[in-house]
Amino acid sequence: MAKSPHIKLGFILHGVGRTWNDWRHPDRDVNASTSLSHYQQQAATAERGKFDFLFVADSLSITEKSSPHYLNRFEPITILSALAATTSRIGLVGTLTVSYSEPFNVARQFASLDHLSGGRAGWNVVTSWLGDTAANFSKTEHPAHATRYKIAAEYLDVVKGLWDSWEDGAHVADKESGQFVDPDRLHRLDHQGEFFQVRGPLNIKRTPQGQPVIFQAGASEDGRSFAARHAEVIFTHAPTKEEGQSYVADVKARARGFGRDPDQLFVLPGIAPIVGDSDEDAEARYRELAALESIDTGLGFLSRTFNDHDFRQYDLDSPFPDVAHIGLDSQQSGTLRILAEVRAENLTLRQVAERLATPRGAFVGSPETVADQLQQWFEEGAADGFVIFEPLPGQLELFVEKVVPILQARGLFRAEYEGTTFRAHLGLSEPENRHAAARRAQSAA
Structure with a gap:
């Protein structure tokens, strides 16, 4: 499959801001990280701009020195479920750790979100890197880095297996016969592994997009290999275009080595564009942000x-x-x-x-300047799209109103959503249910 001709765009819901002092800006709502109305407004703006998805980051440990947004914020599935009711097309991606949760619960949560949203859920699979997280979950020590990725691989296999518990057509609901479910199309998992023992089946039927979209943010050696093997979207960090090109080339080569189509893997660096009426105006806005730090x-x-x-x-x-x-x-x-x-x-x-x-990044300037940079990174293989942070209040609105139309006019971004599910936006196929595939193969034999 050929590379998508369109840039993919996500927006990260970061409340009071991504740094320690963003919240001090005069126009920043200090309660934004726990404000449903704030997130509803941002979600509506991003959906009006035809963004692919909203993204909620997370961690499970804080200290008094943590950044303000992480000190006080919503749990991901809770806020995304609320936003599912006030949006209709945009994808909804939440971060949940494999180190401090159970596969059955996570499979159920994301399947529920996918049903609530009509097929718009995505799971950002993380392993949790803060060592003191263990103390919040009755554990004496945090798993080692390599062990966390071994856990993640088995965990993801279990969750996908649970999502395949129900084949299409398993939910019969025939009132006349009294049959609610077809037992031949409802399957136990009976997983017995190194880290998990899970019976199944999952107590919610197959979701509108088959399975939620899998995100990962791996950049270490273990993380890159895990992402190349399992992820459909990678959220990464690339300070320069050259670093972005190197990362994209590396993970897509790894994906090809795992027998995957690299064009079905989207690499999206996080960026914090600052848009002004001119390049000079944007620089002044950047200095306004830097003065807070x-x-x-x-x-x-x-x-x-x-x-x-x-x-x-x-x-x-x-x-x-x-x-x-x-x-x-x-x-x-x-x-x-x-x-x-x-x-x-x-x-x-x-x-x-x-x-x-005071990270500045490459995306500071007039709408045309920012659009030029986005186009250059996309066309020169440094990114398949971007996850947008809002560095200053009002920047999401400016990006949607001034940058998106330029990208659309250049044929680099959609004018309308391609379908109703998150997979449709990304051009990803629906994963075939493993039991339906086995049934089909047996019939063909």
Whole structure:
């Protein structure tokens, strides 16, 4: 299948903002992370702009130093279920961890969301990297990095097996005969594995799009291989176009090695575009955002990335501290990227913190400038689309009103939704039910 001619766009629901100080902006609603009306408004704007999906990030552990949005926010499935009732086309993607949940519950939650939304659910599969999460779930230690990915592979197999419990046609509901279900089309899973033992069947029928769309955000070696083997969409981080090109080429080559069609795997870096009436106006808006931040913001980013390690204990102008051993078992992709930059440029702690506090990115400018950058990344193989953060209040509206029409005029983005399900938007086929496939193969033999 050929690569999609259209850029894919998602919007991340990040309430009071993605950094430590976004919430201080005069126009920011300090209650946005737990405001249904705020998210309803953003969802309506993104759907008006024909975005592919909304995305809810998550983690299960906080400290007093966590960023404001993560200190106080909705649980993903809850807010997405509410938004399912006020939207009609846009996809709804939630983050749920395999390290601190059970496959049966997660399969049921996402199947329910898919039914509630008419086939618009997506699951961002994460393994949880913050070590102190274990203490919130009656566990004494956090699984090691490689073990977490082994858990994830088995977990995903179990969830998909549960989603296949019901074949199409299993729900008979024949009032005249009194038959509610066809027992030949309802299947137990009877999974017995290294980490999970799950009987099944799932207590909700096959969903409108067969199975929710699978997202993953792997950037470490284990994460890239897991994503290339299992994911349909990868949410990644690419500070430059060149890094985006390298990542896309790598994971799609891995996907091909696993026997997959790489054009059925979409790689979407997260970006925070700042749109102004002109390039100069956009730069002024960026400076407005940067003025809210501080060195302490950058130290907060570092702390979170390195498993809540306290970077405030070090001299800011000394060489970056030796913390590689911490990065190996935390957010491995983020820590390795930072450490590579430190080694390449001999950076001090202050320099690293400053970069993290006020990331500018490539997408700051007039509507035409931002559209040009999006087109260049897309056409030059650095991205199949983008997950949009809103760095300043009102930027989503500006993007929809000013950038989207340019992309549409250039034939790079849809004018209308292609169908009613999330898979239809992405051009992904519905996974065939394993039991129906076996029945078909047996009939053909």
